[in-house]
Amino acid sequence: MIQSLTDTYTLNNGTKIPGLGLGVFQIPDAETANVVKEGIINGYRLIDTAQIYGNEAGTGDGIRQGLAATGLKREDIFVTSKVWNAHLTYDETVAAFEESLTRLGLEYLDLYLIHWPGADAFKESWQALEALYKAGKIKAIGVSNFQIHHLEALLSYATVVPVINQIELHPKLSQVELRAFGKEHGIKIQAWSPLMQGQLLTHPEILTIADKYNKSAAQIILRWAIQQDILLVVKSVHADRMISNSDVFDFKLEREDMDRLNALNESLRVGPNPDSFDF
Template sequence: MTVPTVKLNNGVEIPQLGFGVFQVPDQETTAAVTAALAAGYRSIDTAAIYGNEAGVGRALAASGLPRGELFVTTKLWNADQGYDATLRAFDASLAALGLDHLDLYLIHWPTPARDLYRDSWRAVERLAAEGRIRAAGVSNFQPAHLRRLLDTAELVPAVNQIELHPGLQQAELRAFHAEHGIVTEAWSPLAQGAVLADPAVTAIADRTGKSAAQVVLRWHLQLGNVVIPKSVTPARIRQNLDVFDFTLTGDEMAAIAGSDRDLRTGPHPDRFN
């Protein structure tokens, strides 16, 4: 199955639907990523704090897939922010993954009280300039954090990976992204299941014969979001990729838009330090 790509602001293309490994233990990660690659995923998203970069790396090495067909993302953890610390953390992540470069490197959280994200971004810009990462981005940044970053940045982040699903649609932030050429990437795209019983979602599932999860993933894709659902169940991994043979109508997109209710499954970026 060929997954469509989204072009980032530096011309690099990211698969619009990827595979996330948040909260997957390292010893289970290799099997999960192997199943995802077998199903047709080519974008894998991990993070230093997940503790499973090595498990991802084992699956990538064993897959036999050419490096150029893979898109690998990891993230800088909060305790490693700062210019020099960022460079060291990047080296550690790259070694754990067993790779010689990353496709996308993200600052995981702004941690505004620590006020180190601009120093961290300078280090990320250096990694990009050296060709060690193909694209640079952030995660969980709010408009105020992005404005402050852009005041001194040489690179505009290519991606902001944020909590996003029908219950938390982040319209202001998505509009800021659109204005500045930043791609919106959704983590917790199904709100850990909390939106799957929403009436708008179940009505579309009934019409299309698709699962509620497939309906929500299709909503993301039609909005233009990049999305990284997570599962360790091979059948669910395959099902989450089977979302390119149906379309939501304008009325159905509007109905899901009405499900927004400030539903967060994770911490608020302004207060998480």
């Protein structure tokens, strides 16, 4: 379990990844640079973007500004992007990666993910990711929004096991079976939308627990994930919210409160269902 914002987990290929990162989903490209810069200044060392977000250029600018402001080096920042898997061929995936790298203005990525499984149309994309990884252009490769059956299909031919499966995960969607499958195969789970896009911030049960610890609802939810060794990507455009979201290392939820949060699961999604979402 991580003990600070800069603490890392070791992935199955030896790469170290910060446990709590900053996401830039739905942030306009023109605003992204400042958000990323502020994130780095306020201690975030993982920045998560994607081809489909349309803000890789702003993300890259923000990384450079953040490095300049803090004196950090490129290798101090963990950068993730994702290929929008619209039934891509091998060559199309390689081209998409190179375009993302150009927009970001980086020489390599720390992590590159297949964004969605689609209708099981990811074999060539994964093979392209493996080639890019073996060529040293990516430190680690993984997937996003994959269900167990998607992972089983992938593992039947993969020569590189994904390091991460980034999925929607929060107290209303705890993904217990998928998490267990990932643990069995050495695939870390990283949660996107851990606050259910803000829908959980007024939940009465969570607010009651928050009052007990003198913390915010968001801090309680993030701590719930951290205590289960779930990696996190949290979006915020405001520096004060970034700081608040990272203020989760000075307390520990008691077992009874973890159980209360676990009991909220309804298998309820705020995002698309990977089994029906295609392009």
